[in-house]
Amino acid sequence: MPRDPFLIAVRSYLEEMRPYWSELTVEQRRRDLNTVAKDLWILRKSGKLRNVRPDKINEADVGALLYHWRTRTTRGRGTTTGRSALDANTQRHLFGVLRRLLEWSGNGVISRLEARGHARFPRAIEKEIEVLSQDELQRLTRAADAIDGWPGDVARLLVGFCPSTGLRPKEVRLANLGDVDLPRSRILVRHPKGEGSWAAPKEAMILPVGKDALVEFLDARDAYLAGEPCEALIPYRRAAGYTGPWSAAMLRKLKAELERLSGVRFHLKTFRATFGQSAIDAGVRIEAVSRALRHKSTRTTEAFYARIRTDRAFREIEDAFAQRTTQFASPESR
Secondary structure (H helix, E strand, O other): OOOOHHHHHHHHHHHHHOOOOOHHHHHHHHHHHHHHHHHHHHHHHOOOOOOOOOOOOOHHHHHHHHHHHHHOEEEOOOOOOOEEEOOHHHHHHHHHHHHHHHHHOOOOHHHHHHHHOOOOOOOOOOOOOOOOOHHHHHHHHHHHHOOOHHHHHHHHHHHHHHHHOOOOHHHHHOOEHHHEEOOOOEEEEOOOOOEOOOEOOEEEEOOHHHHHHHHHHHHHHHHHHOOOOOOEOOEEEOOOOOEEEOOHHHHHHHHHHHHHHHOOOOOOOHHHHHHHHHHHHOOOOHHHHHHHOOOOOHHHHHHHOOOOOHHHHHHHHHHHHHHHHHHOOOHHHO
């Protein structure tokens, strides 16, 4: 058990919630709360915080943490210095994760602050959707080509296949070979987000670039397995001797290597947004993009994955009004 009282509580909290959450959610919450724990200890060591125990954190402690989040910096993609402010949406997310832990611990400090009406809590703001440009995709492709062996084969699949399907990292990692329908350019998403709760397996499309990458990968897969049977689309041979699906940790490690070789900082889920935004930029209706991403409504699609760009929206409005002006112009003015 860790000595940190915050992390002791986190471990108990996650164990209690494990029956109700997916393993992916449990792991994400663990990483989020580890981030919170590091910030709490920074403040504790500097004398700006009295408590790190979730059941003892008070109003002043919450205020100190929120101020720290507003002023701290983090590594950011696309910045000239490599550092950027912790964005408001990240602050809001971490605050929500912390709040649920405090309430689980019987600490109603945040509700008390809300009741007083003067506290400023992080709020979500609309921000540009992070996608990969064609130049960045080409740099990632060259980086994947520089990776040797089976990891290189998997890297080339990720870079070519994921932006052509819109699949989430987990959905690709846990896919089975039998889920692929090459003649129809489709793949069954067997393990979608929310599986076993509010989501069921559905098909996703594969664009031609992704199909080419998949065909090339399947040849490499046959060579890697050398006749050994394995259901996983992306198999990995463990040291223990058995072969199963590629692990989440290995996927993150491969992503880090792609970043190092290409100089492109990205998230694995950026491939999904790149698929959606590329379709929107090509003129595809938002309803069609939303259906391809397997969303229940276009609201989620536009909030996080794809939306019409501002310059294109302006051009469409200008063109519409120009046509209207021409239509109602008098014969003398034509």
